[in-house]
Amino acid sequence: MIKPFTTAVTDVLPQLGFQCVTQKEITVKSKKIIASGVVVTLGIVGDKKGNVVYTINKEGAKNIASIMMMGMPVEELDDMAKSALSELSNMLTANAGINFSNDGITVDISVPTLMYGDDIELSMNKDEIICAEFDVDGIKLEISIALD
Amino acid sequence: MGSLKIMIVDDSTFSVAVLKNMLEKSGHEVVATSFNMHDAIEQAKAGTFDLITMDMTLPDGDGIECSKEILKNTNDAKIIAISSMMDEEIIKNALDVGIKTYLQKPVNQNELDAAIERLFEGEELYDILKNNYEDAFKESIFSFLKREIGGEILIDDNALTSAATRNSSGISVTIGIIGRHSGRCVIDMSEDTALNMTKKILQDDGQSIDTAIAFISEFTNVVAGNACSLLNGLNRSFGLRVSPPTVFRGNDITISLGDFLNKSYIIKTDLGDVFMNAGFQKVMNEWK
Structure with a gap:
């Protein structure tokens, strides 16, 4: 269930100019997830149904947006930076969708919704949420997946 | 959908004549024709077209490059590739630059009409x-x-x-x-x-x-x-x-x-x- 997403991260991020993408631990969380920073969620419908949530802290989000915009400095999480992060979530989830389809599983994805703040308590549609952590050039990227 | 204003880009005068004939038969208006990439880009800048048909081989470039340039200036231009060449790679490249549909020559009337209808039906549905x-x-x-x-x-x-x-x-x-x-x-x-x-x-x-x-x-x-x-x-x-x-x-x-x-x-x-x-x-x- 998590493999199409982790493969998407290790495939897509280097193409966007990130040097070192390392997968850290995969955990299963049963309780609510607490997140601070930028949280982007996308809906998934098809042979599998659920949601995926990407979490990055605010500084990391600005760095990622900056690298995605060819190194343009990002001081504030402005519209351009938010748009870059939404696009990133789109690319990763669409790529995961292609990975699913290679296994004969068809899924479609929704438009991303981006939120930011501190101590955001997140509840997804499943009791068991699979979380994968990545180190992307020193930035922590977390992916939480609730799929049936 | 109604009558569309169309530009044909094709290096062959024969192909232009055939396409023009078919498009006009379906009630569209061919308002411009172009035989090379440079001219097509210039005409696309100067006029507004509902649809552009694009050959893939042009004397001073290719249809992919030409479409890319046109779409740089008018993001929502609808381009249909019509070419004798059609393989997976060229289709992928066409899709990547924003070409909407790919038809292989020789094109028949029904095929062309259906492709155009599909393209504009999408537009009408989005409006709904x-x-x-x-x-x-x-x-x-x-x-x-x-x-x-x-x-x-x-x-x-x-x-x-x-x-x-x-x-x-x-x-x-x-x-x-x-x-x-x-x-x-x-x-x-x-x-x-x-x-x-x-x-x-x-x-x-x-x-x-x-x-x-x-x-x-x-x-x-x-x-x-x-x-x-x-x-x-x-x-x-x-x-x-x-x-x-x-x-x-x-x-x-x-x-x-x-x-x-x-x-x-x-x-x-x-x-x-x-x-x-x-x-x-x-x-x-x-x-x-």
């Missing part, structure tokens, strides 16, 4: 969605609240005209919408409002915040689901479906409303205000 989604979501949330909460329900759809972000009142629920055009719906309210509504619906004052979260999840699910059903009823090919809800709760959450077509509402009820945002993006895979 654009013109009706607001009413569908308003009707959906109004009837839910009227039925479950009762009292006065007032939808203010002018309060938040162009805000790009919204501060959450405490609990935010997002639902993804998937279909011919994908989208999403966000409903946001304070914990008090969610608790008040839960108490009222369950007719029991002893409600926990977890029950209130379960309520607002289901509320959003029903509102988005009913609105999508209403829209699917207008045209089955929308095929809209909703993903399960994701709930965000906190004192300091900003919701980014996105850069696609969307609309925000404040719904005033006796038990507190509800914020709703719904929207759809235009992009769709026209090659499907």
